[in-house]
Amino acid sequence: MNVRVKWLMLVLLPLATSSVLAEGDFIQGAKVWAEVCGGCHTFRSQTDFNDNQWVTTMSHMRVRAGLTGQEMRDVVAFLQTANGPAAKATIPDAKATPPKENATPPKENATTPTGNAILNLTGYGGVDYTQTDDRDGEFFALIAPILHLQYGDKWFFDAEVELSLSQDGETDAMLEYATANYFLNDYMTIVGGQFLSPIGTFKQNLHPTWINRLPTMPIGFGHAGAAPTSDFGLQLRGALPLGEVRSSYALYVTTGPELISEYEDEEFKLESIVAEATTEDVDKPVFGGRYTIRPFRSLEFGFSYASGVATVTGVEGWSGEVHDEEDEGDHGDELVDDHGDEPVDDHGDEEEEGGHHGGASNATPIFGESARSYRVAGADISWTWDSLNLRGEYVVSTVGATDHGVTASDGREWTAWYGQATWNIPKTRFQAVTRYAEFDLKSRWTYGLNYLLSDKMLVKAAYESDPDDNQVLVQLAFGF
Numbered sequence: 001m002n003v004r005v006k007w008l009m010l011v012l013l014p015l016a017t018s019s020v021l022a023e024g025d026f027i028q029g030a031k032v033w034a035e036v037c038g039g040c041h042t043f044r045s046q047t048d049f050n051d052n053q054w055v056t057t058m059s060h061m062r063v064r065a066g067l068t069g070q071e072m073r074d075v076v077a078f079l080q081t082a083n084g085p086a087a088k089a090t091i092p093d094a095k096a097t098p099p100k101e102n103a104t105p106p107k108e109n110a111t112t113p114t115g116n117a118i119l120n121l122t123g124y125g126g127v128d129y130t131q132t133d134d135r136d137g138e139f140f141a142l143i144a145p146i147l148h149l150q151y152g153d154k155w156f157f158d159a160e161v162e163l164s165l166s167q168d169g170e171t172d173a174m175l176e177y178a179t180a181n182y183f184l185n186d187y188m189t190i191v192g193g194q195f196l197s198p199i200g201t202f203k204q205n206l207h208p209t210w211i212n213r214l215p216t217m218p219i220g221f222g223h224a225g226a227a228p229t230s231d232f233g234l235q236l237r238g239a240l241p242l243g244e245v246r247s248s249y250a251l252y253v254t255t256g257p258e259l260i261s262e263y264e265d266e267e268f269k270l271e272s273i274v275a276e277a278t279t280e281d282v283d284k285p286v287f288g289g290r291y292t293i294r295p296f297r298s299l300e301f302g303f304s305y306a307s308g309v310a311t312v313t314g315v316e317g318w319s320g321e322v323h324d325e326e327d328e329g330d331h332g333d334e335l336v337d338d339h340g341d342e343p344v345d346d347h348g349d350e351e352e353e354g355g356h357h358g359g360a361s362n363a364t365p366i367f368g369e370s371a372r373s374y375r376v377a378g379a380d381i382s383w384t385w386d387s388l389n390l391r392g393e394y395v396v397s398t399v400g401a402t403d404h405g406v407t408a409s410d411g412r413e414w415t416a417w418y419g420q421a422t423w424n425i426p427k428t429r430f431q432a433v434t435r436y437a438e439f440d441l442k443s444r445w446t447y448g449l450n451y452l453l454s455d456k457m458l459v460k461a462a463y464e465s466d467p468d469d470n471q472v473l474v475q476l477a478f479g480f
Helices: 003-016 026-036 051-065 068-083 202-208
Strands: 117-132 138-151 155-165 171-185 188-196 232-239 244-253 259-266 267-274 285-296 300-315 320-323 331-335 372-387 388-399 410-424 430-439 442-454 455-464 469-479
Touching: 026 259, 051 068, 051 117, 051 138, 051 171, 051 188, 051 202, 051 442, 068 138, 244 300, 267 388, 267 410, 300 442
Parallel strands: 259 300
Antiparallel strands: 117 138, 117 469, 138 155, 155 171, 171 188, 188 232, 232 244, 244 285, 259 267, 285 300, 300 372, 320 331, 372 388, 388 410, 410 430, 430 442, 442 455, 455 469
16 A cells, blocks of 8 residues: 555545444543533533433534544533433434334433434523612623534534513524534534634633623623624634643634724724624635643633734714715715714623624614724633632734725724633632723723522622722523
8 A cells, every 4th residue: 555545544534434433431521521511610410411412512512612522422421321321422323213112211301303313402591680880770681592403423503592681671682603513523523604703712612691700791802892702604623632632723714804983083993893793795704713722631721813804884973975086076875874973882881992893883884995904813721720710811803004995094903801710619609709801991800709509500799890880790690
């Protein structure tokens, strides 16, 4: 066998290997569960889900946490042991299998395979009360159902919709992500659709209410900050073991982000970057990647970077006309809003000045603006020692200047970072949490005390202070 044939076999054999060929190892699964699954959230009970639900849940975490296919099967084997001796860690075949006689019936209300598919509904939610210094107290409610669909051992689909109810009775619905995932082999997964941004770790892994240790997100890391929240495109991601060292990667290409400009003092300036994914401007892509390494069980580093172009698609605080640069005597479409010359503020209570713009904007649409350079970089760290966890994250987004187009202006940079300490008070169900965050020269301290009602439900009480305002927050958070 010549060298070329051997090389082709080494490359193609992993691609042809089906993950259904191997079953999970209980002992190894317990080890991976202990090392990885408690890094972001409290350990869920083995009895939380039935056998099929654990399959879809761990397929989701295989993608999100960078597990190998074998590690995913090992953890499933460990988790399924709580559901009886007949439980197996094998992923269902792509062909429907008739039930065996005298098979153990599923738990009540359990999700079972439909033909050759497994459908599972999970998610999280919360009810908040906030009292600020200069406003009346207000309630806020949120529920975010997550749908998992596994088809055979190769295809996995998931989607999350966030439904929220504000004090004034308005209901908002937002698609957080919707992806199709194809497990190419144990180390590679192709992800397509709208996915949570691989820049940083908070939005990808820590934002659900029952995982986030405080009632609020760090300033600059929400729907209007220095970090993007979701992207639309393609990813290649997976695990990259380095001997005993655990690491993972993500490489992706997405549509370029949209920019919001502001007209103030008779000139334009960049206001924000739209945080959510856009399906437009596919000819102006952004290329990026993320690499995470865990040199020790208790220590993890992550590095993210993306670069491409971005385009202004909206203007806040301006009523006027678009002038065609090729013929200054002609006028384009009129840009008219009802706000006069005052800037429009639609960031809400959580949004900060500038940064990535969240949700629908009141900006007047504008088309045909020149593309600007865009790049975003981030680094994050998490360290756990006994009952103490320390984590931090830094993100900077930069948009270049342009002297072409109606909204021609200088470039702008947005920077955000936070550091957080969580102490699980020994022999109690209490957690003490402290976080300091900065975003574009604005700082915020948050102090919290949590009580764990169960592995997936907790009550949080927090006091938040910044130079502009102070507030007391209480939240009941849950996962399901």
